[in-house]
Amino acid sequence: MSIELITVVALGLVFLIATVLPVHMGALAFVAAFVVGTAFVGEDTDDIVGGFPGDLFVILVGVTFLFAIAKGNGTVDRLVQLAVRAVGGRIALIPWVMFGVTAVLTAAGAVVPAAVAIIAPIGMGFALRYRINPMLMGLLIINGASAGGFSPISIFGSIVNGVVSRNGLPSNPGLLFVSSFVFNLALSIVVFLLFGGRELLRRSAENAALGGSGRIAVAAEPGTSVALGGGAVGHSRTSTTTGGSGGRSGTGTAGSGGTAEPEHLPLERDHVLTVLGLVFLAVGALAFGLDVGFTALTVAVVLSLISPASAKAAVGQVAWPTVLLICGIVTFVALMERVGTIDWLGNLVTRIGAPLFAAILICLIGAIVSAFASTTGILGALIPLAVPFLLAGEIGPIGLIIALSISSSVVDSSPFSTSGALVVANAPAEQTDRVFRGLMIWGFSMCAVAPLLSWLIFVVPGWG
Template identity: 50%
Template sequence: MSAHWISICALAGMFVLATALPINMGVIAFVGAFLVGTLVAGMNAKAILGGFPADLFLTLVGITYLFALAQNNGTIDWLVRLAVRAVRGRIAAIPWIMFLMAALLTSVGAVSPAAVAIIAPIALGFAARYGINPLLMGLMVVHGAQGGGFSPISIYGGITNKIVANAGLPLSEMATMMASLGVNLAVSALLFVTMGGMKLFRQQADAAGPRGAAAPGAAPSEAAAAGSRAYQAATVAGLLALAVLTLFFKLDIGFVSITIGLLLTLMAPDLQKGALSQVSWPEIMLIVGVSTYVGVMDKMGTIDFVGHSVAGLTSPLMAALLLCFVGAVVSAFASSTAVLGSLIPLAVPFLQGDGGVGAIGFIAAMAVSSTIVDVSPFSTNGALVLANARGIDRNVFFRQLMVYGAVVTVVAPVLVWLLFVVI
């Protein structure tokens, strides 16, 4: 068995072991990265740790710490009440507002994880307070961010359009943008109907929220000891600064969120003592462990091996489908941008021939299948949703996200291939 197949089988074994036993998959993945990297790929520890996602680790720690502060001082509660007033108590409107806000942020240039990091904590806090399915709310945010992600001025859109242009392929920026928005909007509508969204039309909420409710995820004493309105205003200013500095000045969201968190902590050290313990350490361990293992696979050349094996098939239509599958599977664990950059060039030979595969349709299918899977708990967006969920069993919620991500990874490539390549 080749080294590539050993690494693939090891990854599959990790899933089986983590599913069968109550062991954090991140721990298993770190051990897998060490054993496969050392014994199979001949890598040293420094090379193995080169796959550790330091930026993702810092983002998850910074965001969950900052929003733990906002939760403890009552700011999240305050923002939820403002949201209720804005829609005049119409609970059913809130998931769609979160979808649109996330889509707007990514469409004007925000990276998808930054948009999700800003919107998801508020959305999931609202879900916990009013009994909305947290899976529905989290998925609406992620699909919104992905829906707006391919506008001509967005990060995904700009990178994809440049890759396509450099490959000498026909380009339609609007086709890619509308394909992503249309598919994510349709999926969100389906989720809304099937995950209890319709019953929300019968619910109304006053600005004070459910009688006797505490802040999502906070202990009753914390809710009772919520910070002063001035301190909450300072927290909101910090959240706005986070958005401005990351979206417009392109500063690292992890560093910025921790800096803002420190400034808020200095204002009220005693109130914030519990914030660091509220960081979602088990989920972070899981995510960075799996990402480190995928990094080892990437350095081994396994990702390129799979991509070239698929691209070498004789049937262009079948090759297009399998490349969409490869893009979906790899993006569920790694960078969607990197996947687009590596797989689109592999398709150039059959896109330039007479194999019945149109370049514009394939690029749209590739774009959607490689990004819609970011609902996976192993991707940055899915990880942010998992880390910010409140008032639920995290293990159950992780499995729900993993199952949904697996379904999307299997179904989405076939669907977009039929819609944009075959039809």
């Protein structure tokens, strides 16, 4: 059995064992990397550890540590309040606002994981407070990042267009961007309908029928909420229902329609400093290219020094099980890349005589590998591998490049990718396992659905 096939079988066993037995998948992946690397490849431990995703580790730890501080001192609660006011309190719009903001960030040049790292903690805070399905919120954030990710000035778009140009293939950067955006927008509509969007619309409609214009009251303090028309909003220790006209209750004042007007509480010192830290993280990562993980850690440490009490329990809230899981899987995938498994799969595809069948296999490989590894790396590797195939002229190069780009990016919803891992890490603690399983099912389904759909839409008609 070849070493390439051994690594594929080993990865399959990791998933099978972790599914059947209560063994942590990340720990299994580390053991598999050690056993395969030393027994079959002849690597030493330094070589194996060299595949450890240190950048991903720092991102996961830094971002979750910083937002644990922000949650602990109440800053996230205040940001949630402000954002809900900005959309008029219509909770059905909140996931779409997150989609749009993330898409704008990546379209303007932000690295996809950086944009998700900034938006996911805030979005998941909305999900917790307003009983929005965390799968809905997380997937719209990830899809938003992918939607904007192929603009001509974005990272993904620059990589794809650059590789295509260097290899003398025809290109259409505008069509690539529009196709990716529309595909992710359509996918997000499906997500919205599947994961509770209709219930959010119904909840807004019920509030509107009660005279609240579909609005919800904003909690005035962490842990408190105001209920409209008998329906409590958010997770609360205490809840107050507003009743008749002019009544005064708890944190808000009820108007004639039963809509509570929340008090506008001022931001305290810790809130202001935390917001400034988050702004520094966003500007540093998006405008100056600072590393997201180290920047987040720096901001978190500074906040800890300024206000030790509010940061005391934050380290314990870092998503350590998720860190172990993601880093273990990525370490094993790095071993697969070193021994040539990815190139081996790509070369097998290019030898296939049927062009359309070969095209969908290339998209499938891009999707499956990208679900576990760097989308950036996959885009830079698979397109060159497909160049001889594309130059033969039997398949439209523009269509296949668009299909491959979409197939390799949509699967970022996998919990083993950076974007998916960030969503899992920022999910409510009691729902982390549920979100992980949900994203794994969704991500793996996208490994099959996205290549097939993009192949049918862009390759079969012969675009380019």
